[in-house]
Amino acid sequence: MRTSTRRITVALLVSTALSLAHAGFSGAHSAPTTVLRGNGLETLRLGSAQSSAIATLNRLYGRPTSHVVATPELRNCGVEAQGSWHSLGASFNHHRLVGLAFGPGRTPSVRTDAGLRLGDTLARARDLYAKTLTTSGNNGGAWYVTTPVGRIDGFLSSSGANASRPSSTIITMDVGVVGCPAMSP
Numbered sequence: 001m002r003t004s005t006r007r008i009t010v011a012l013l014v015s016t017a018l019s020l021a022h023a024g025f026s027g028a029h030s031a032p033t034t035v036l037r038g039n040g041l042e043t044l045r046l047g048s049a050q051s052s053a054i055a056t057l058n059r060l061y062g063r064p065t066s067h068v069v070a071t072p073e074l075r076n077c078g079v080e081a082q083g084s085w086h087s088l089g090a091s092f093n094h095h096r097l098v099g100l101a102f103g104p105g106r107t108p109s110v111r112t113d114a115g116l117r118l119g120d121t122l123a124r125a126r127d128l129y130a131k132t133l134t135t136s137g138n139n140g141g142a143w144y145v146t147t148p149v150g151r152i153d154g155f156l157s158s159s160g161a162n163a164s165r166p167s168s169t170i171i172t173m174d175v176g177v178v179g180c181p182a183m184s185p
Contacts, residue, residue, distance in 0.1 A: 003179075005050075011182060014101055019074065019088065028041065031137065032109075032110075033109040033110065033111050034060070034088075034102075034108055034109065034110045034111070035110075035111060035112070035113060035150075036100070036102065036110050036111065036112050036113075036152060036173055036175060037112070037113055037147065037149055037150070037175070038147035038148070038149040038150025038151055038152050038175060039148070039149040039150045039175070039185065040097070040100065040175060040176070041100065043056060043060070044056045044057070044060075044097070045104065046074065046096075046097055046098060046099070046100075046150075046175065046176045047096055047097065047098075048096065048097045048098060049095060049097075050092045050095040050096060050097065051095075052067070053090065053097040054068060054083070054090075054093070056087070057083075057090060058085075059083035059084050060085075060108070061086065061088065061108050062085070064083050064084060064085050065084050065085060065086055066082075066084040067083055068081050068082065068083030068090070069081060069082070069083065071158055074091075074179055074180060076180075077177070077179055077180035078093050078098060078177040079091045079092070079093055079096065079098065079099070079177055079178070079179060080092060080093045080170040081093075081126050082157070085108065085138055086107040086108055087102060087103050087105030087106065087107055087108070088101070088102050088108055088110075089101040089178065091176065091177055091178050091179070093104060093177065097176075098176050098177045099175065099176030099178040099179075100174065100175050100176060100178070101172060101173075101174040101178040102118060102154075102155065102172060102173045102174070103118045103155075103170075103171050103172035103173060104118075104171045104172060105118075106118050110173060112128075112145075112147075112152055112173070113147065114128040114129060114153070115128055116128050116129070116170065116173075117170070118170055118171065118172070118173060119169055119170065119171075120169065121166060121168065121169055122135065122143065122156060122165065122166055122168040122169070122170070123166035123167070123168070123171075125143060125145070125170060126166070129145045132145050132146050132147070133145045135156065135164040135168075137163050137164075139154060139155065140155065140156075140163075141156035141157070141158050141162070141163030141168065142154065142155055142156060143155075143156055143163075143170065150175060150176075152173060152174070152175055153173075153174050153175075154170055154171065154172035154173045154174050155171050155172045156168040156169065156170065156171065157169040157170075157171050
């Protein structure tokens with residue numbers, strides 16, 4: 001290969017690598033941000049068969065950090081089995097996906113349709129959801145939002161009477177049935 005051709009080839013490779021790096025690509029696999037809706041995920045709805053839900057979660061997040069196992073102690077709460085993929089917990093009843101719980105923790109990355117993310121402040125949540133957002137001092141501090149396709153809720157960093165402070169942060173996001181009432185917002 002001639003020197004000038006080699007220089008052009010190297011220049012193109014470097015230019016391509018820099019463009020990919022600038023666009024956020026790397027050799028490491030990183031899962032995209034999950035979009036949470038009131039009826040499940042953008043790619044997985046509540047009510048899906050347990051086997052297909054597990055396959056989808058494995059595809060999205062890799063091997064589970066805790067395999068789906070029976071939870072007889074939660075049967076009266078509408079949950080017969082649970083598993084987790086990092087900070088995402090999935091709940092099943094009658095071999096159907098009935099709930100998803102994200103957090104605490106930011107892996108996998110999650111946001112709502114409106115753009116609310118784990119770690120955002122309650123002030124941001126109010127900006128995004130206005131009158132459909134409510135808070136409560138229940139269970140140490142909780143938030144709720146009603147969407148056209150269902151309810152999204154979770155816990156706040158501040159507790160009790162301080163839960164409605166604008167600086168409180170969203171530490172969990174849940175849809176569906178994720179446990180007994182005392183365990184969920």
